[in-house]
Amino acid sequence: MIFEATTLTGLGVAFGCGLLIGVERERSKGSGPTRAFVGVRSFALVSFMGGLAQTLSASMVLVAALLVLALSVISHWRDRSDDPGVTTELALFLAFLLGVNAIGNPAISAGAAVVVASLLNLRGPLHHFVRVTLKSGELRDALILAGAALIVWPLLPDKENAWLLGANPRRMWGLVLVIMTMQGAAHIALRMAGPRMGLALTGLASGFVSSTATIATMGQRYRHEPALLGVTASAATLSNVATYILLLVVTLTIAPDHVGHLAPSLGSALLATLLISAWRLRSASDGATRRGQRIGRAFSIRQALIFAALLSGATGIVSYANAYLGATAAQAGAMLAALADVHAAASSILSLAASGTVQAPQLVPTFLLAVSANSVSKLIAAASGGKRFFVAVAPGLLLMLLAMWLPYMLSQY
Incomplete structure (x- = not known):
């Protein structure tokens, strides 16, 4: 398959989206036995996989989505923290969707990735605002x-x-x-x-x-x-x-x-x-x-x-x-x-x-x-x-x- 310039741009944006969200999740990942299952590399690869699957076929997108869903289930099952949640799992699947969308709409995916990363980074202030302020x-x-x-x-x-x-x-x-x-x-x-x-x-x-x-x-x-x-x-x-x-x-x-x-x-x-x-x-x-x-x-x-x-x-x-x-x-x-x-x-x-x-x-x-x-x-x-x-x-x-x-x-x- 011959990749056009727009396709290469979309793949680059897909990789960047996963990298941006992954950087934020890596900082919240923790360390030791209780650390999160996915980090910056996993997010970048999942988002890039979504973009690549979109360039191949719809069936590959479906297969990749099932794989990401399975990884999210495993991540949640292995979570041993005192306050387990599904934020990281949802962010992982969202990174995949942004990678898929980046092939046809790179600007939308790039902007959405910034919004998602910002929302994840504002966890503390948002919780304080809702619970206290x-x-x-x-x-x-x-x-x-x-x-x-x-x-x-x-x-x-x-x-x-x-x-x-x-x-x-x-x-x-x-x-x-x-x-x-x-x-x-x-x-x-x-x-x-x-x-x-x-x-x-x-x-x-x-x-x-x-x-x-x-x-x-x-x-x-x-x-x-x-x-x-x-x-x-x-x-x-x-x-x-x-x-x-x-x-x-x-x-x-x-x-x-x-x-x-x-x-x-x-x-x-x-x-x-x-x-x-x-x-x-x-x-x-x-x-x-x-x-x-x-x-x-x-x-x-x-x-x-x-x-x-x-x-x-x-x-x-x-x-x-x-x-x-x-x-x-x-x-x-x-x-x-x-x-x-x-x-x-x-x-x-x-x-x-x-x-x-x-x-x-x-x-x-x-x-x-x-x-x-x-x-x-x-x-x-x-x-x-x-x-x-x-x-x-x-x-x-x-x-x-x-x-x-x-x-x-x-x-x-």
Whole structure:
């Protein structure tokens, strides 16, 4: 048989796959009477055998597979260690399959071999994570989130429902998933980076999804862990950085000709938000880290459902207002939409400006009023965290709003 260049490449990859996995298994093989049955040479030969059998015939692949299976059974039978398992045996058969696959798909086998070797090498950290780090409640929450995303969400109808005020059930449930995911991200960040930086970074990242939802989430976190007042307030404040960045991006995308009209207000608000966030984060107490606070549930399904219902209800009200009041209610509808999502409201206003329906002199005050309406929603979200959380967050929100209006007010004189 004449071997082509691709065949030789596949055989080389097959040998390399077995060698890579075998090196990791050799380090875990041990020594003496209790050592494992196979090591680096066995893995390399088995994987190379799989590739060679694939180049010969399907019957040879079957014979080689039976041989590897027999070797795996013998390996497990001869295992005299205190903690016998089947990891090495499974890895041996997988190395054979990677060798077979390497002839036709060398890139896939090479990548898979790296993944397998890495997984085998992470035995200790993975066992520690599952047995020690991961709590039973966190595993339960992860399963609930997976079920909500992979089972419930695909089954919901993807169209407006009159019984839900025109809301789309699938989109509404998608919002629930987003809020639950944000809460879970905050939980993970708190576990990994500590209360101060973990929640702060989560607040900034989550703000690109919904600053209002982030503020509400941080308020609930504070209610469960009052010692985290400073860091939850910092995260809530940082979420507004994403709001103003996204507003600038939306403006550049939809109505680039009007950037000059809105840039002073957006720039002033963004600068004020960065300064307030920096001060808020610097003054946040990290005493919770020193005392070791209790880590609660990853997310609250009840809170996510209530918040999604409120936003969907606001969307339904907007659709009904536009339907019954006509085109003249477009600006009023955008104002109402801003209560739920400022970026959607901004897109509506900027689209009207781009089409000439809203003239430049009316664009800025209409835009600022929409952002102000959204700030009302943020204040309500902050109030859901209780009096102390509201007092910690509300002044910053009002200062950001004042900074946004300041350039426009000065331009009127």
